[in-house]
Amino acid sequence: MSYVRCDGSHGYSFNESHQAEEGAADNLCARCRAAMVEAESARPMVERTWLLYARQRAEAEGRLSDFFPSTIQVRMCGDEPIVLARLRVDPEGPHWSWYQSHHPYNRRSRGHVTMIYPAKVLVDVCFPYGTGPEVKRGHGQLVRLSAEVVRPAVHPEGIRYDDSGGEAVEKG
Ligand SMILES: [Zn+2]
Numbered sequence: 470m471s472y473v474r475c476d477g478s479h480g481y482s483f484n485e486s487h488q489a490e491e492g493a494a495d496n497l498c499a500r501c502r503a504a505m506v507e508a509e510s511a512r513p514m515v516e517r518t519w520l521l522y523a524r525q526r527a528e529a530e531g532r533l534s535d536f537f538p539s540t541i542q543v544r545m546c547g548d549e550p551i552v553l554a555r556l557r558v559d560p561e562g563p564h565w566s567w568y569q570s571h572h573p574y575n576r577r578s579r580g581h582v583t584m585i586y587p588a589k590v591l592v593d594v595c596f597p598y599g600t601g602p603e604v605k606r607g608h609g610q611l612v613r614l615s616a617e618v619v620r621p622a623v624h625p626e627g628i629r630y631d632d633s634g635g636e637a638v639e640k641g
Pocket residue numbers: 475476477478487488497498499500501502
């Protein structure tokens with residue numbers, strides 16, 4: 470039996486490391502897995518929303534694209550107006566994305582959505598072997614999202630995340 474370090478370990482010293490369950494696909498010990506499940510159920514993905522900035526493209530009937538946590542990142546994608554958007558899980562939604570689970574692997578982006586694109590394949594190619602192996606490791610899920618405009622953005626501003634997976638708008 471070999472020692473596999475639990476991904477929920479906090480450091481690399483002997484004292485900070487602990488062992489993952491043998492053969493566990495998620496590389497976690499039972500206690501860290503329970504903490505992940507508890508965090509997911511405290512803020513269920515299907516009940517929550519996420520704030521992100523996006524480019525509103527007039528030539529595409531105002532369709533939103535290029536979702537990022539700061540207006541500076543969106544501005545790099547084009548000169549169109551930038552809006553603050555609220556996203557939610559929607560099985561029929563036009564955007565595909567990667568939901569980052571509460572697995573310790575995701576660190577400060579736990580519970581957030583990222584890699585938001587208009588097609589499933591565009592999310593898949595963000596991973597060397599597609600999203601399948603990542604799902605198996607418990608790192609996240611492919612989800613469809615819909616987005617609504619909250620207000621025009623005041624450039625520059627950004628979203629600040631807290632450790633509980635919450636978010637707030639920060640100016641400048
Ligand atoms: Zn652990």
